[in-house]
Amino acid sequence: xxxxxxxxxxxxxxxxxxxxxxxxxxxxxxxxxxxxxxxxxxxxxxxxxxxxxxxxxxxxxxxxxxxxxxxxxxxxxxxxxxxxxxxxxxxxxxxxxxxxxxxxxxxxxxxxxxxxxxxxxxxxxxxxxxxxxxxxxxxxxxxxxxxxxxxxxxxxxxxxxxxxxxxxxxxxxxxxxxxxxxxxxxxxxxxxxxxxxxxxxxxxxxxxxxxxxxxxxxxxxxxxxxxxxxxxxxxxxxxxxxxxxxxxxxxxxxxxxxxxxxxxxxxxxxxxxxxxxxxxxxxxxxxxxxxxxxxxxxxxxxxxxxxxxxxxxxxxxxxxxxxxxxxxxxxxxxxxxxxxxxxxxxxxxxxxxxxxxxxxxxxxxxxxxxxxxxxxxxxxxxxxxxxxxxxxxxxxxxxxxxxxxxxxxxxxxxxxxxxxxxxxxxxxxxxxxxxxxxxxxxxxxxxxxxxxxxxxxxxxxxxxxxxxxxxxxxxxxxxxxxxxxxxxxxxxxxxxxxxxxxxxxxxxxxxxxxxxx
Amino acid sequence: xxxxxxxxxxxxxxxxxxxxxxxxxxxxxxxxxxxxxxxxxxxxxxxxxxxxxxxxxxxxxxxxxxxxxxxxxxxxxxxxxxxxxxxxxxxxxxxxxxxxxxxxxxxxxxxxxxxxxxxxxxxxxxxxxxxxxxxxxxxxxxxxxxxxxxxxxxxxxxxxxxxxxxxxxxxxxxxxxxxxxxxxxxxxxxxxxxxxxxxxxxxxxxxxxxxxxxxxxxxxxxxxxxxxxxxxxxxxxxxxxxxxxxxxxxxxxxxxxxxxxxxxxxxxxxxxxxxxxxxxxxxxxxxxxxxxxxxxxxxxxxxxxxxxxxxxxxxxxxxxxxxxxxxxxxxxxxxxxxxxxxxxxxxxxxxxxxx
Ligand SMILES: Nc1ncnc2c1ncn2[C@@H]1O[C@H](COP(=O)(O)OP(=O)(O)OP(=O)(O)O)[C@@H](O)[C@H]1O
Ligand SMILES: [Mg+2]
Numbered sequence: 001x002x003x004x005x006x007x008x009x010x011x012x013x014x015x016x017x018x019x020x021x022x023x024x025x026x027x028x029x030x031x032x033x034x035x036x037x038x039x040x041x042x043x044x045x046x047x048x049x050x051x052x053x054x055x056x057x058x059x060x061x062x063x064x065x066x067x068x069x070x071x072x073x074x075x076x077x078x079x080x081x082x083x084x085x086x087x088x089x090x091x092x093x094x095x096x097x098x099x100x101x102x103x104x105x106x107x108x109x110x111x112x113x114x115x116x117x118x119x120x121x122x123x124x125x126x127x128x129x130x131x132x133x134x135x136x137x138x139x140x141x142x143x144x145x146x147x148x149x150x151x152x153x154x155x156x157x158x159x160x161x162x163x164x165x166x167x168x169x170x171x172x173x174x175x176x177x178x179x180x181x182x183x184x185x186x187x188x189x190x191x192x193x194x195x196x197x198x199x200x201x202x203x204x205x206x207x208x209x210x211x212x213x214x215x216x217x218x219x220x221x222x223x224x225x226x227x228x229x230x231x232x233x234x235x236x237x238x239x240x241x242x243x244x245x246x247x248x249x250x251x252x253x254x255x256x257x258x259x260x261x262x263x264x265x266x267x268x269x270x271x272x273x274x275x276x277x278x279x280x281x282x283x284x285x286x287x288x289x290x291x292x293x294x295x296x297x298x299x300x301x302x303x304x305x306x307x308x309x310x311x312x313x314x315x316x317x318x319x320x321x322x323x324x325x326x327x328x329x330x331x332x333x334x335x336x337x338x339x340x341x342x343x344x345x346x347x348x349x350x351x352x353x354x355x356x357x358x359x360x361x362x363x364x365x366x367x368x369x370x371x372x373x374x375x376x377x378x379x380x381x382x383x384x385x386x387x388x389x390x391x392x393x394x395x396x397x398x399x400x401x402x403x404x405x406x407x408x409x410x411x412x413x414x415x416x417x418x419x420x421x422x423x424x425x426x427x428x429x430x431x432x433x434x435x436x437x438x439x440x441x442x443x444x445x446x447x448x449x450x451x452x453x454x455x456x457x458x459x460x461x462x463x464x465x466x467x468x469x470x471x472x473x474x475x476x477x478x479x480x481x482x483x484x485x486x487x488x489x490x491x492x493x494x495x496x497x498x499x500x501x502x503x504x505x506x507x508x509x510x511x512x513x514x515x516x517x
Numbered sequence: 518x519x520x521x522x523x524x525x526x527x528x529x530x531x532x533x534x535x536x537x538x539x540x541x542x543x544x545x546x547x548x549x550x551x552x553x554x555x556x557x558x559x560x561x562x563x564x565x566x567x568x569x570x571x572x573x574x575x576x577x578x579x580x581x582x583x584x585x586x587x588x589x590x591x592x593x594x595x596x597x598x599x600x601x602x603x604x605x606x607x608x609x610x611x612x613x614x615x616x617x618x619x620x621x622x623x624x625x626x627x628x629x630x631x632x633x634x635x636x637x638x639x640x641x642x643x644x645x646x647x648x649x650x651x652x653x654x655x656x657x658x659x660x661x662x663x664x665x666x667x668x669x670x671x672x673x674x675x676x677x678x679x680x681x682x683x684x685x686x687x688x689x690x691x692x693x694x695x696x697x698x699x700x701x702x703x704x705x706x707x708x709x710x711x712x713x714x715x716x717x718x719x720x721x722x723x724x725x726x727x728x729x730x731x732x733x734x735x736x737x738x739x740x741x742x743x744x745x746x747x748x749x750x751x752x753x754x755x756x757x758x759x760x761x762x763x764x765x766x767x768x769x770x771x772x773x774x775x776x777x778x779x780x781x782x783x784x785x786x787x788x789x790x791x792x793x794x795x796x797x798x799x800x801x802x803x804x805x806x807x808x809x810x811x812x813x814x815x816x817x818x819x820x821x822x823x824x825x826x827x828x829x830x831x832x833x834x835x836x837x838x839x840x841x842x843x844x845x846x847x848x849x850x851x852x853x854x855x856x857x858x859x860x861x862x863x864x865x866x867x868x869x870x871x872x
Contacts, residue, residue: 313746334749343747351747356740361733365748369730377729 008072011036011168011199012057017066019052021408024399026052028223029066034168034216036071039190039200041210041231044220044243045440046412047398050203051093053220054170057201058090059083070168089166091157093173093203093411093438094349099146103139104128107160132159137185147274149300154178158186169193169200173411175209176438179298179466180501187213205412205440207236219243244442252448252473255456259476260289262325263429263460264310269319271302271309279305281484282319287429287460292451294475294492295464298504302484303464304346307433310462311343312336313351323429337366340428344418344435346464348411352418355407359397360388362406363421395420396443411438423450430454433464448474468497482506526802533800533845534814541838545830555830562824563817568703569824574712575778577816579604581715582770583794584801584808585722586638586763591803592726593759594739595649597642599660600767601791602667606641607634607768609671611775612782613679615691626694631714631772638768639761641667646760650753656760664791672784679782688782697777709777718766719805725762735759767791796843815839 007013012034019027026049034040042050055061057068059077068075070086077083083090097106108124128141137155145153154177161169175183190200190213204210210217211231219227219242227242240248264287273279280302287293297303308314310321312333320329323339331339345351353362364373364384372383388402397409397416406414415438422430432451436444451474455461465471471478472492480487480503488509490500502512542552563573583600590597597603611634618626645659672686679688697709726732737745738755746752774786797815801807822835 311747332749332751333747334751337749345747350741350743352744354737354741354744357737365737365744368733368748374730377731379728379730379733381728 006072007033007069009036010034010069011038011071012201013069013072014053014057015067015069017053017056017063017068019049019056019061020064023401023404025223027056027063030220030223030225032218032225033228034199034201037194037197037199038215039194039202039213041214041217042201042203042220043205043207043210043217043239044226045222046416046438046443047410048220048243048440049223050220051172051410054090054172054201054203057083058088058170084164084166087165087167088170089161089164089168090170091154091161091172091174093176095153095157097145097153097156100144102142102144103148103152103156103159104141106145106156107131107163109160110164128159128163131163137189143275149304152300155182158189162189167198169198170203171200172203173205173438174202175204175206177299177434177466179504180468181298183209205438205444207239207441210239211236221245240441243440246442248441248445252445252452254452254473257290257456257476259291260458262286262288263323264462265320265322266310267320267322269306269309269321270317271305271314272317273305278317279484280309283481283484283486284319285479285486285489287462289460290455290458291476292455292461292463292474294471294478295462295481296468296471296478296500296504297464297466297481299466301481301504303433303481305484306481307343307346307431307462307464311341311431333366340426342422342425342427342430344422344430344432346433346437348414348418348437353406353414355405357406358402359392359404359406359409359417360385360402362417363388363391363402365421367425391420391424392417394424396446412440412443415439416443419447419450423454427454427459429460429462431462431464434466435463436465436467436470468500471500472497480504488512526804526807529849530800530802530807530811530842530846533842536845537838537841540841541834544837545834548830550830555825555828555834558828558830559818559821559825559835561821563821565824568706569820571701571703571706571708573813573817573820574708575706576819577813578711578715578777579770579774579790580793580797580812580816581712581809582718582766582773583791584797584812585715585719585794585805586766586770586791587794588798588801588803588805588808589722589726589766590759590763591798592739593735593755593763595646595756595759595763596657597645597660597760597763597767598657598795599642599645599663599764599791600770600794601787601789602660602664603638603641603764603767604771604774604791605664605667605671605787606771607638608771608775608786609667609674609782610634610637611695611768611772612688612691615695615775616689617692618695619692621692621694623694623698626692627697627776630691630695630776631769634768634772634775635765636768638771639765642764642767643757643761646757649760650756668784671782671786675782675784686784690780691775695776696780697773707777709773711773711777714769714773716809718769719809722766723805731758735762767794796839799843800846802846814842 010033014030014032017027017030030053044050052061056063059079059082068077075086104125107128125141132139137159139152139155154174158174174186178186193200202214214231217229217231218225219239221243267284269280269283270278271280283306295303305314309316312331316330320327323341328336349355367373373380385402392400392402395416397413397420406417419435436447439447463474475492478490478492480500482504487503499512503509545552545555562569564570583604586600587597611630614633615630641663645656645663648654648659649656675686675688680686681689697711699707699709701708734750734755737750738752742752775782779786793815797808797811801811818835818839822832826832
């Protein structure tokens, strides 16, 4: 791209942006051109440097080299305050909410409604409610952030940006935690915003979304821009090739397999949520060896509580859980792990990782007290490091240096580290909650293959996912959860997205099959 | 431009000390004295003779241990500001047991007395840990309350059941066999192996935190209790454990003060050394080696300040120095922000942002 100085038709121009972290060149002379009033996608593998680039636009990081132009005018963005004044808003990949405050308080935080000198909570609630209704982003404005699901928290983040009236919106993987329905609603909002002249930068690993909603695409790979595409003149295959540098299978092949004996039995399980309300209401199911049971459902219908109850993180009020025939109801996570359970948690930063710990320490979480990592209470750092290097290699965690603290890895690579740790520990029963959230398509392909490999090795698997595609392509059986109950059990080859979608909306299987709805 | 965090954690305290000395010298100037002279006197007071140096080392010993106590707590994510009370309890019970070990040979009596001190410190802090784990009561509140209980319990013991002699309330002396041997004695100041014990404690703390699964768990719980629980680590167990280890270190400080210095319990035995532990942990950046140096710094400031007092300069100058050092270290972020601000200003003069 040749040097030119008139950038007035662009909402955002980033020229020659270079950002180094110790040992990592996260952005290498990146040029980004975003036109006024367009929806612009940035796509690229995990660790390609997308978030880093956006953090520089939002003032959270400062470029080592390069220039930024907003609406044609060169600017220096010293912090988010500057960015907000310039009309830039950002929804982060990992939420930045105050857990102990309510939804309304979070949304207005930093620009609080006032009554005299006092914070006017009632006005804040009213305005947040109004905003959420206006855009169809329904939230319980009085709920505390720590009590609501990841999907709900994402809505709050989006609301927060809208509340501040940004002209240029950066959405870093906003749909990673949304259901297809919610995504559609978000797209509606995005279209409305675009109509009203706003500019949106949209990061996503889901190429169908990119195809649907964006006007132009910038593809990144290893810190560099590898392509600039017009959405209307490209296709997912081409984008994928530019991203990954090879062709990607967008669907994995699943061999038929006879399931073996029962590994997990859940009987009449009742579990409460953080507010003490029933979240799981008398759920029963089984998972057998070499079988994947998919749990479909809109976020917040009891899946989180179900998973936490089975994995010992949440109290079971009544009902039973059996693993390999043994009653493990209300066992501690440690005992469950010793019995061969592994768990990929839904919220990777809350449960999955200790962000301040080095990668190699995270690579042994849950096994840290056992040989070969620990003998007589003393850690064997060499074995720990060797193990970390091995699983980093196997699961392509980048950068390949386990000495980097987990918090400094890109979102997708954090997820890969968790998957690497859990999947490499010879499980008998595996519980995957949103396993590929935030992964790039190459990584998803790899993880899907490996989940199936575990299944073929005889591991019983419970798969919770909001991605219907994922549920359909991996599961042997599907159950659908709605308001804490199971609406029906289906086989993927005997059903379709629409039918499952109806169950997710609260219809029973009988209703659906008998044509009532 | 970006300073490595390890270099930074060494640089910041050193810079803080230098800046503090500079600011204090202005204050000394303002009160009409010569700062160079004052510092010379202070240096001489802390290191000027074998006696002074010995004195400094003796003063440093308990400070290393209380610093380790608080620093260990910080690493484990607990804010143990009860080292003062834990030290007092350690000293009190080390005295009670040490008084009755006359018939036990030193090679048993010494470890027993030390152990009792550590145990009592551990129990005292463990109470706060238990309350935190079971009821969520914050350890800052409970350890402060426990400090007062320990303080008055100690005063009561030396005022009534244990009281001997007249004058300052004090307990009887501990048996000779429970005292630390004297390495050298310089004009009534005894150097005991206490300093070596304190340094060994620092090494053990380092090993515990960095090389054991116990340290792994304690740090994990401090950083992220949710992920710890997920990883099969008991949060409540580790909260109690880290408080107990922290308290044991403070209790050891108390025991060593009894065994090496006072040979008995006195109400004024702790004299704020437990609270100094907080400053020392901060200055030492919660690192065992850093804590040794920080304790030595504070210890020498203390001995030096006495000399300064004789030279007619208030010893409170030293408190000012200490205060400024802590302020600067704790407010490392301020330094950072100032550095960033300078950078921003430079950027702003290049290209403005309209607001
Ligand atoms: N604070 C940091 N310190 C050190 N390295 C960092 C830091 N933040 C990011 N990195 C590194 O910079 C690179 C780019 O990371 P970035 O988060 O921008 O990736 P990304 O494209 O957003 O990936 P993902 O799709 O996984 O979110 C990675 O190698 C990452 O490890
Ligand atoms: Mg990212």
